[in-house]
Amino acid sequence: MHEQLINPTLEKFRAEFKEEPEHIFLSPGRINIIGEHVDYSDGFVLPAAIDKYICFAVRKLPQTNLCTIIAKDLAQEYTFDVTTEIKPVRQMWANYILGVFSQLQKPENQFYGMEIVFSSTIPMGSGLSSSAALECGFAYILNELFDLQLSKKEIAVIGQKSEHTFAGVQCGIMDQFASVFGKENKVIMLDCHTLEHQYFDADLKGYNLLLFDSCVKHTHLTSGYNERRKDVEHGKKVLWEKFPDVEKFRDFTTTMLNSVKEEMGNVSYKRCLYLLNEIKRVEMAAKAISEGNIEYVGTLLTETHAGLSTEFEVSCNELDFLVNNTLQQEGVLGARIMGGGFGGCSINLIQEDKAEEVIKNISKKYLESFNIQMKVYQVKISDGIKEYTNEYII
């Protein structure tokens, strides 16, 4: 991590600002074991933070009002005045940050200038939540530097709202929550209705979670993400009109859903059916993990893929190909597309000593069929956002 991330970020900071940073922060991406698209529908999700990070090198500048941020990997820079009104801008990455700042710009919060360089090992557009890491990382920095007394939950919610207001994506809370609340070797079971959560040991008993990056890039602003949310909102409206006493979406039964199928229309029906089944799968997966029944976790992952592909319709040919072919390999318990969809990574549960062979076979097949070199990430389940306090002088 030093060689690849922290040292280059430090060097860039020194080269640009001719000073030492005062702090280094690490904000992680996430995987999601199961529970896709249910975070905005009162569901449960099972994500975890991973050892791929955005690294921020930061220094306060009390003598100015200017905040200068350098996105090292993009070779771009953005400066804003902390005392002026903040509006969305053309650079997308800057919007994630500005969306956070605009929520915290209140009379009781006194800000002044800052110099920041950030760099990342979280691939962008691959479904590993680089945007949540950026939003929450920046909120965390402001909280530490200006003593804003924000709770971890507030940081996650501020990150999510930045995405809604400045980035235009109506995402749920899962990515931000995982980036902030991650714990080494633990998966998080999050109830997205109450934001209550518990941790489970991520003991996969001789199996690995491997990510296969299709290298089909997506951005949820232009993918069908917001459209899926609309389909679901329509479905919920019809359900609650008929059954007004039901408190949470996950309390609807499939019998109730079937009874309003016609009024709802086929598209929203399929979306809601997938969601209700997926929420149940997450509960079953959490139980299976805690009982060490990893085989069943694999079965559930594969069922999720089928639902995401045919009912929620957020997969694509490349990901269907990766998943279907991976499932035919020896030592594979389950596979599915991960994250918002429309590209990105598959997550695969593979026997440790079979992983190399599976990777070799699938890479070859994928290259032959799509002329794309798939990337493989073996990630470790890691802590959420934190200040990096080890010695970092190179």
Ligand code: GLA
């Ligand atoms: C994206 C969103 C999340 C969640 C997932 C799908 O990552 O940011 O809120 O909806 O898609 O599970």
